[in-house]
Amino acid sequence: xxxxxxxxxxxxxxxxxxxxxxxxxxxxxxxxxxxxxxxxxxxxxxxxxxxxxxxxxxxxxxxxxxxxxxxxxxxxxxxxxxxxxxxxxxxxxxxxxxxxxxxxxxxxxxxxxxxxxxxxxxxxxxxxxxxxxxxxxxxxxxxxxxxxxxxxxxxxxxxxxxxxxxxxxxxxxxxxxxxxxxxxxxxxxxxxxxxxxxxxxxxxxxxxxxxxxxxxxxxxxxxxxxxxxxxxxxxxxxxxxxxxxxxxxxxxxxxxxxxxxxxxxxxxxxxxxxxxxxxxxxxxxxxxxxxxxxxxxxxxxxxxxxxxxxxxxxxxxxxxxxxxxxxxxxxxxxxxxxxxxxxxxxxxxxxxxxxxxxxxxxxxxxxxxxxxxxxxxxxxxxxxxxxxxxxxxxxxxxxxxxxxxxxxxxxxxxxxxxxxxxxxxxxxxxxxxxxxxxxxxxxxxxxxxxxxxxxxxxxxxxxxxxxxxxxxxxxxxxxxxxxxxxxxxxxxxxxxxxxxxxxxxxxxxxxxxxxxxxxxxxxxxxxxxxxxxxxxxxxxxxxxxxxxxxxxxxxxxxxxxxxxxxxxxxxxxxxxxxxxxxxxxxxxxxxxxxxxxxxxxxxxxxxxxxxxxxxxxxxxxxxxxxxxxxxxxxxxxxxxxxxxxxxxxxxxxxxxxxxxxxxxxxxxxxxxxxxxxxxxxxxxxxxxxxxxxxxxxxxxxxxxxxxxxxxxxxxxxxxxxxxxxxxxxxxxxxxxxxxxxxxxxxxxxxxxxxxxxxxxxxxxxxxxxxxxxxxxxxxxxxxxxxxxxxxxxxxxxxxxxxxxxxxxxxxxxxxxxxxxxxxxxxxxxxxxxxxxxxxxxxxxxxxxxxxxxxxxxxxxxxxxxxxxxxxxxxxxxxx
Numbered sequence: 001x002x003x004x005x006x007x008x009x010x011x012x013x014x015x016x017x018x019x020x021x022x023x024x025x026x027x028x029x030x031x032x033x034x035x036x037x038x039x040x041x042x043x044x045x046x047x048x049x050x051x052x053x054x055x056x057x058x059x060x061x062x063x064x065x066x067x068x069x070x071x072x073x074x075x076x077x078x079x080x081x082x083x084x085x086x087x088x089x090x091x092x093x094x095x096x097x098x099x100x101x102x103x104x105x106x107x108x109x110x111x112x113x114x115x116x117x118x119x120x121x122x123x124x125x126x127x128x129x130x131x132x133x134x135x136x137x138x139x140x141x142x143x144x145x146x147x148x149x150x151x152x153x154x155x156x157x158x159x160x161x162x163x164x165x166x167x168x169x170x171x172x173x174x175x176x177x178x179x180x181x182x183x184x185x186x187x188x189x190x191x192x193x194x195x196x197x198x199x200x201x202x203x204x205x206x207x208x209x210x211x212x213x214x215x216x217x218x219x220x221x222x223x224x225x226x227x228x229x230x231x232x233x234x235x236x237x238x239x240x241x242x243x244x245x246x247x248x249x250x251x252x253x254x255x256x257x258x259x260x261x262x263x264x265x266x267x268x269x270x271x272x273x274x275x276x277x278x279x280x281x282x283x284x285x286x287x288x289x290x291x292x293x294x295x296x297x298x299x300x301x302x303x304x305x306x307x308x309x310x311x312x313x314x315x316x317x318x319x320x321x322x323x324x325x326x327x328x329x330x331x332x333x334x335x336x337x338x339x340x341x342x343x344x345x346x347x348x349x350x351x352x353x354x355x356x357x358x359x360x361x362x363x364x365x366x367x368x369x370x371x372x373x374x375x376x377x378x379x380x381x382x383x384x385x386x387x388x389x390x391x392x393x394x395x396x397x398x399x400x401x402x403x404x405x406x407x408x409x410x411x412x413x414x415x416x417x418x419x420x421x422x423x424x425x426x427x428x429x430x431x432x433x434x435x436x437x438x439x440x441x442x443x444x445x446x447x448x449x450x451x452x453x454x455x456x457x458x459x460x461x462x463x464x465x466x467x468x469x470x471x472x473x474x475x476x477x478x479x480x481x482x483x484x485x486x487x488x489x490x491x492x493x494x495x496x497x498x499x500x501x502x503x504x505x506x507x508x509x510x511x512x513x514x515x516x517x518x519x520x521x522x523x524x525x526x527x528x529x530x531x532x533x534x535x536x537x538x539x540x541x542x543x544x545x546x547x548x549x550x551x552x553x554x555x556x557x558x559x560x561x562x563x564x565x566x567x568x569x570x571x572x573x574x575x576x577x578x579x580x581x582x583x584x585x586x587x588x589x590x591x592x593x594x595x596x597x598x599x600x601x602x603x604x605x606x607x608x609x610x611x612x613x614x615x616x617x618x619x620x621x622x623x624x625x626x627x628x629x630x631x632x633x634x635x636x637x638x639x640x641x642x643x644x645x646x647x648x649x650x651x652x653x654x655x656x657x658x659x660x661x662x663x664x665x666x667x668x669x670x671x672x673x674x675x676x677x678x679x680x681x682x683x684x685x686x687x688x689x690x691x692x693x694x695x696x697x698x699x700x701x702x703x704x705x706x707x708x709x710x711x712x713x714x715x716x717x718x719x720x721x722x723x724x725x726x727x728x729x730x731x732x733x734x735x736x737x738x739x740x741x742x743x744x745x746x747x748x749x750x751x752x753x754x755x756x757x758x759x760x761x762x763x764x765x766x767x768x769x770x771x772x773x774x775x776x777x778x779x780x781x782x783x784x785x786x787x788x789x790x791x792x793x794x795x796x797x798x799x800x801x802x803x804x805x806x807x808x809x810x811x812x813x814x815x816x817x818x819x820x821x822x823x824x825x826x827x828x829x830x831x832x833x834x835x836x837x838x839x840x841x842x843x844x845x846x847x848x849x850x851x852x853x854x855x856x857x858x859x860x861x862x863x864x865x866x867x868x869x870x871x872x873x874x875x876x877x878x879x
Contacts, residue, residue, distance in 0.1 A: 007069045009034075010079025018066055025050045025061040026272075028076070035190040036077040036105040036183025037061060038399075040134075040349045041431050046795040047349055048133030051106040052076050058113045060106075060132070077105050077183050080112065087153055088112070089178035093162045096171070096761040097146035099137035099769060100629030101180025102349045102399030107133050107143065108181060115151045123148070127803040134795060136349055136400050137629050139772030140803040142765050164649060167642035168823045171761035175633045175653055180397065188353035188367050188396045193424035196355075197226055198272040199417050200427065201410060202265040202279045203436060204257035207291035207506040207788025208306075211253050211284060214264055218281040224274040227420040228282070229266045231255075234416065236385030239309070240408060242375060242665070246309040247472040247509075249383055249412040256289065258306060258471035259508050260789045261437035266413040268425050291506035291788045293879045295468040296445075298503045306471055306504040314469050314502040315477030317484040317716055321558055322495030327460025331451025333535040339448065339524035340854045342782040343468070344441035345790075345798050346513055350399020352409045352438065353428040356418035364391050364415055369398035371405045371626045373655060374662030383412040384419060391415075395655035401628035402773075403512030404438050406665045407474050435793040439474045439511030440783060442467045442502075444483065444520040450493075450528040456536040458547050460495035461528075463487050465521070467510070468879075469502045474511030475667075476502040481601060481716065483517035485726060488556050489525040490567045490594040491547040496556060506788045507879060512667055514770065515830040518595050519777060519837065523855060526591040526838025530845060540590040540842055541578050544734075545571055548592055557716065558724040566753025566816035567592055567732035573751035573812045574736045586746075587739040589842025591835035593732070597818075597827040598670040600727035602715030607674030608661035609706035611640065611682045613699045619646070619686075621653040621679065624661035625671040630829050631762040632671050636679045638758055639822055643683035644690065669731065669827025672758070674708060676822030682706025710820075729755070729818045731831035735771070737839040743847045743861025744807075745775060745840065751812040752831065756824035763828060764811045770832020771809050776801045778837035779856050780869030784878035791878060792871050799856065799869025 003020040006013065009032060016031050025042060028034040040049035042062035050061045053075040077085065088108045091097070098104045107130065114121065114129055121129070126147050127140065135143060153159055166172040179185035216228040231238055231252035238252070239245040248255070251262050265282045269275035292298045298312045306312055328334055355367040364384075370376045373393040381388040398405060410427045417425040429437065449462045465483050469476030484500035533543035548567045554560055571592065581588040599605055610622040621640060627633045633653035641648050663674060682704040689699055713725050732753040740746040748771050757763040780799035784791050792798060817824030837855060844860050845851045857863055 003067060005066050005070050007071060008073040010075060020065065020067040022066045023062055024064040024066050024069060027066045028061060034076050034078060035186060038102055038106065039189065041795050044431070044794055046134065047103065048106045048110065049103055049349060051109050053109055053113060058110050077109060085182055087150060089181045090159050090162050091146045091149045091153065092181045093173040093177050094160045095142045095145040095149060096765045097138065097142040098174065098177055098180055099631070099765065100398065100400045101185065102187065103133060103135045104181050105183035111147050111150055114147065115154050121151065127806070130803040134349065134800060134802065136347055136800060137769045138765060139768035139809065140806050141768045141809055144803065165647050167638050168758050169760065170638065172634055172638055172648055172759055174631060175637060185397055187350055187399060188355055188369050189426070189428045191355055191367060193355065193357050196424040196426055197268040197270065197421060198275050199266060199268045199414055199425045200272065200275040200279050201263045201413055202282050203433060204260055204262040204264060206257055206286055206288050207260055209257050209286040209288045211251055211255055211257060211264065212287055213285040214253055215283040216265060218283065219267060219278040222274065222278045222281060224270040225267060225278045227268045227417055228278065229413065229416050229420060230264065233420065234383060237382045240379040240383065240412065241473055242407060242475055243477065244310060244473040246307050259506055261508060263413060266417055268417040268421050293505055293507055293788060295466050295503035295505055298505050299501065306506055310473065310504065312504045314473055314504055315480060317481045317500040319484050319496060319498040319557060319716060324460045324462045324495045324497035327495035328449060328451045328462065331459045332454040333532055334449060334451040335528055335531040336449040337527065337853055339446045339527060341444050341520040341523060342855050343443045343510065343784065344513060344777060344781055345435055345783040346402045346404030346438065347795070347798060347800055348400030348402060348404060351429045351431055351434040353426065354411045354414040355424065355426040356415045357424040358418055358422055362390070364418060366391055366393045366411065366415060367396050368393050368411060369396055369405060370408065370411065371401050371628065371667060372665035373657060374624055375665060376408060376411050377657055379408055380412050380415045384415060393657045395626055398628050402514045403516060403667060406512050406667060407439055409437050432793045435790050436508065439470065439509040441513035442469065442476065442479055442510040442517065442520065446521060446524045448524050448528050450532065452532045452536065456533065456538050456543055456546050458491055458493045461488055461493050463498045465500040467502045468505050468507055470505055470507045470509035472509040474509050476510055479512065479517040483521050485557050486518040486594065487521045487525065489522055490549050490592050490732060492549050492553045507785050508790065514773060515595060515834045518834050522591065522593055522834045523837045523841065526835065527841060527851065527853060530842050531851070539582070541575060544590060544592050555726065557726040559726045563819060564816050565730065565732055566814050567594065567734065569814045569816060570732055570734040570751040570753055573814055574734050574749045577749045578736045581738040587843045587847035589737045589839040589846065590734065591838035591842065592734045593831055593835035594730045595831035595834050596668060596727040596730055597673050598710055598728040599668045600713040602713055602718065605670065605674060605710040606663045607678035607708040608663055609675060609678035609682045610659045610661065611686055611704040613696055613702045615700045617696045618650050618652050621651045622659050622661060623653070623655055623675045624663050625675045626655060626666035628666065630766060631759065632675065634762065635672055635758050636675055639676050639679045640683045642823065643680055644687050669830045672825055672827050673821055676825060677708035678706040680706065680822055681708060728820055729826045731826055731828055733831050733835055735835045735839045737843045739843045739847050739862065742865065744865035745862050747808040747810065749810050751814055752828060753814040753816050754828045755818035755821050755826035756815050757813050758823060758825050760813060763813060766828055767811045767832040768809050771836055772801055772806060774833030774836025775840065777833060777855065778840040779860065779863040780858065780866055782856050782869070784871065786877050791873055796868050797871045801866065801868065805866045805868065
């Protein structure tokens, strides 16, 4: 029964007829179209994205029923004065305090509440005051900087100027950053299309079961339901996948569901509430089967085959160089151990959403948040049984990705519902559904035996790695391939024998996540170096200084590093901090890292760009790579500015399928490398016409194409022109972690070779955010499963750090130019968290003598200082 609720919204008296138990969040977004507040964790009250001011007090709206606000006053960002809104936007732009921007509008209202108070705040007090807000991108450092600026500005201080124009090396403001700060730039779930229906999906409750029958009759009979889709309604190929087509968008009767995120039905209805009521009416007759949950058991002969399209061994990578057994036998010191890492949830704050809108010309316009819209187009077209030109796919801003949006989740089901109904359909996952559906970071089990001589020089290594890739391939084989290639880190090891296996199980699929495969092996090899250093009698710094790769050395795969590399320089950059902490009696850990920039391993990689001069004097900048908060579109604008010397504000970056610019996923820290080179190519052609004296008015309608290719890398065990070249380039880093007297993390020093910092401010922010993620990975974050089902979807239990848990982070940008990179740059998105866990483990070993060999290190004093990541239940029952 509906109820009329009256309240003040941004100063106006309003009334709404709605169900009394309707969440205030939904009422504000759907009835009043207030889209600055965002759904994130509803109804957990944990992310802060849906915060408003009620009677002047900050409150999250996902847990408040609309009936509770009768007669009360609500303020959202839409009701804040223009001058004040500009202050917030300028402060966040000046400090680079936003990345994906999804959390920022909620943060801004909290900051308004804080800075309106007539009192001063310490930085620690600000961090604690922001505890109700989660940011997965920034590491909070620059958010706190923005708060301090805003506080001073409200008391007469001046903001530093926002950089509105700038080429390479300048801190150019983020493209559309102000709109993101204020919630004006729509995400997919913010877009309402005329006559739009709301969709939901029905997920399997079992990790493994046979689907005997799916009965949708009751759901179809519910008033307001317009379509219920099952596998029999798919007109094309149900099986999708980035590498192997082994993942059905819907599981059919007579087949097995293979994990708890498998879709058995999808529903389109007038409202999301009706669609969810209909989902509960879908009756599925399951015959549960024993799930395969242990990758070591999965690869044994006779194990049930998890996926019908592939054996349980997804991929094995073997790297052999020299005679590892002989080298180890002749070593003065040898250490052996097994390191284990956990499954990790990406926890991007914007859950998956897709909008599909039929166009008058018969095409389907798909608004996607994926990491590769051309892969989305290809796979959705295959599912629909239509040519790709029938689909126009447009990338919308996404609220973080970190690798978790490479695989499709609901794009195909949404498109199918739109085709079945002939109407726009939008599907948005809840947080629980998101946690169940998308691929995770691989849990790895890694057994290392590593030796060194009497002086501490590494001699040989034998390594075995097992990765749980879950029910579908995703890019799991490539993740374990990267794990093998980076298994001994940035160190020179003459003899190695590495075997790395990706296995199918009935656990949630595992695919790409920031640093994929390398974070895990870094934790293991850094532990080995610390153990060997103790045997030799060296400290952590000296052990690494003696073993890091230098120009002319051979990387793990045999690739000769014939270009300048920066790992030695990053080590030198943190030397003083390391020894200052050590001499002061503080527990300190150190770790080095490398991470490929570009896929490499024999993949042919391309970058494409188009510059289109418009009649109004602006220039559309088209790329096929995804902007997901990392600042790619800003960087590409700077590349164009650097070449053409045109002002930055005339460029209009965009990602859609207007031009055939498909170059694969934004992954492997390669978007800057490839898209940057392609934009430079296009901009050089525009520059030639400008040099002829032609104006932009003269060039209106002209299209400038830019292309680049990397086609000289080699697959494992292969050569080209007699050479091994596994990767085009690498990022290099050293991090030092210093603990306080109680064993909590006090300071992280992060020195990173970025080649060339195209935007130093945003580059630093990327590294700060990665350190934040690395600390969570090291200490508090995990996503365990019981019988194939994640045991929690609660944000605090998953363990992502809040602002008050972040230590001091001091970033040093080292620039050793990369000859093959745009203006010398290389990608930095992933490497920022590769060495973090190893450095934390080293510091903890110095603190209390405990060598942690399993992540997260929850039993450590550093983790116990953090009130997160505490999951009820028996760890012995988890996988």
